[in-house]
Structures are given as C-alpha cells and as structure tokens.
Amino acid sequence: MPKDKTLSHIKVNKAIKEEFLEKGFEAASIRGIGARAGMTSAGLYRHYTSKEAMFSAMVDPLINDIKEWTRKHTEKKQKMLDGDFDEEELFDESFVDLINMVILPKRDEFKLLMTCSRGTKYENFIRDYVSDGQMIFHDAIKRMREKRCIDKEIEEEELHVLFSAYITACFEIIMYDCNGDKIEKYLNTLHDFFMPGWSKMMGFN
Template sequence: MPEYTNTQKKILEIGKKEFLKKGFKDASLRGIVKEAGFTQGAFYGYYPDKVSLFEALVSEAADGLMEQFKAAQDAHFDLIPGDKAAQSRNLSTEYLECFINYIYDNFDAFKLVVCCADGTRYAGYIHDLVELDVAQTERYHAELEKHGKLEGHVGRKLHHMITSAYFTAVFETVAHDMSREEAVEYVRELASFFNSGWEGLLRLK
C-alpha cells in the first residue's frame, strides 16, 4: 500500500466522491480541485490528469484481482496429475468466494470499475476477465480431453456467452450495493446454478 501525504489523501477522497457521483466522463477535474481546496498546480504535483487520478483509485484493487484470477486458473491444471479433475467445479466455487470477499474488501474501487469507468482502460474490465477465463478454460479442457477426463464439448461462442453472463452476474453484487453477507450467499447460489449447467454440457471424470 503506497504512502500518501495528507494533500494526496484529500485529493483521492474528493476524487472518489466525484467519480462515484458522476462517473469518470462527467467528473470535473476543476470541481475536484476546488472542493479539495487546492490550486490546480498542487493537484498536478500528484497527478498529471483525471485519468491518472482515477487509476490511482482503482488500479491496485482491480489489477490485484486480475492477478489472483490468473493464479486460480493455473491451479486447476494441478488437479490433472492427481486424478482430481472432477473437483474442478468445487475449486472454482471456493475461489469465487475468495474473490467476492476481496471485492468487498475493496468495494469502492470495484464500484468505480463496474459503474463509473466508461472512458478509461477499465471500462472493459469484465470483458477482459471473460476473455482470460475463456482462453484459460479452453486450454484446460484441451488438457482434460488429452487425458480422457472430459466428455462433451462446447463451442467458443456459447462458451463466451455463458462466461460473460456469469461474470456480469457476479459483479451485479457491486452494481446493486449488496451487503457482503448477501453477496456471498448470492454467488454461492450463482455458482450452483452455473455448475449444474456446465455439468449438463461437460462431464468431468
């Protein structure tokens, strides 16, 4: 966690409030500076533009989740040598609960990403997660097929649509301001629903 000066903390606090209220596109840098009580010169001493301020608020949490997700995807491959591929869906559900708690530990950052990021590189964040998941899962399925541990097949278009629906549904917890307790129960039910669907299409051995 970076160390911030009091001035920087105030800029971040006011900036977050402005972005949450208006979204990135409509947020006013001049308004942020004015409410913070600083000159624009003081602001530019910390952030060169509105984009960098937004990224300072979200990048650590959003990039951290992406890295955790990549590690979780890799962990599935470790199930194959131990003949534990059938546990893959349970593993996914366990990781999902870890992810939702991480999201709620950084709720404001993910609220900005999910609801306020249009016009920034985080506008496609959910899509990026979907693309990563589809690519990694296809690699995993190919490895399972090679070892005779997978029955059934799903085409890429359907795979992408299902995964997109899943991730969109997961982040509805943030969009609708669910409590952490509601969110955890919701994603458990969501995982159960989607796991049943995947089991109907692909049977793991």
C-alpha cells in the same frame, strides 16, 4: 504516480473517488475534485499529472489484485488437471472467492471500474476479462474432456455465452446496494446454479 506523499494526499484520493463515483470519468472535472479536496487545480497536479492518472490510481491496485488472483487460480486448476483429483477438489474455489477475497474489500473501486470508466482505457475491462478467461476455461474443458475420453465438443460461441453470463452475474451482484449477508446469499445461489453445469461440461456427469 503521486508526486506528493503528505497527509493531504489522503484527502485528495477521497475527493477523487467521490467525484468519479458521482459523475463518472467523463463528467468529472479537476475543478470539482479540487473543490472537494479544498485546494486549487495547481495543488492537485502536485499529486497527479492528469485526470487520467487520478482514475488509474483509484482502480489499478484492484485490477492488479484481480489479475494476481486469477493467475494463481489458473495455476492451481492446471496442476489439478495434470494430476489425480476428485470433483469436489476441482470446484472448491471459484470466481465467488474472487468476489469475497479481492473485490468486496475494494467495492468502491470496483464500482468505479464497472460503471464510471467510460472514456478511459478501462471501459472494456469486463469484456477483456471475459475474453481472457474464456480461453483459459476452454483449455481446461478440452483437457478434462480428453482425459475422460468425451467426444462432444463445446463451440467457442457457446462457451462465450455461458462464461460471459457467469462472470457478469457474479460481478453484477456487487453493484447492488445491499449488505454483506445478502451478497453472500446471492453468490452462493450463483455457485449452486452454475457449478453443476460446468461439472457436466467437463464430463463428471
């Protein structure tokens, strides 16, 4: 946590973000951040205790928001699976909404997480997120198939490939330097492409 909450903290955070986005965590330096912020290394340490703490301060709020959205999304879908619902209701919210609601407002921080985190505890974030999400999704598909009395099972490796492709494709779009309208178009394309497949695996058609 920052030790100093003066106005200079805003300038420090701006310098940190610029340095990491330009050089990545490993190549970024305290001296480089200090030069951008117009202060000495000692001055920076009044705000953060280390380079690792600086990077964490940039990405932790986004990660917490992603986890919270995912938690609420999972609880919502589980309640639907336990009750009566129609297909449109089940698929009315997807990871496209995660992109729009959580990630796009923190696009720079997401780029830090995806492309600049090598050498930090966050460098495997996408792999870990896919792994956690795959287990949740596997449970949902299993429950839905049992409810609809469908015998054919999807193998773990098969689901991993599909789920990884879906999440990676959704996240990849944010890496492109394009405007909001084009991002929305790409996300809608992904939604239209993947949702019929998920629907079929759950036994709707």
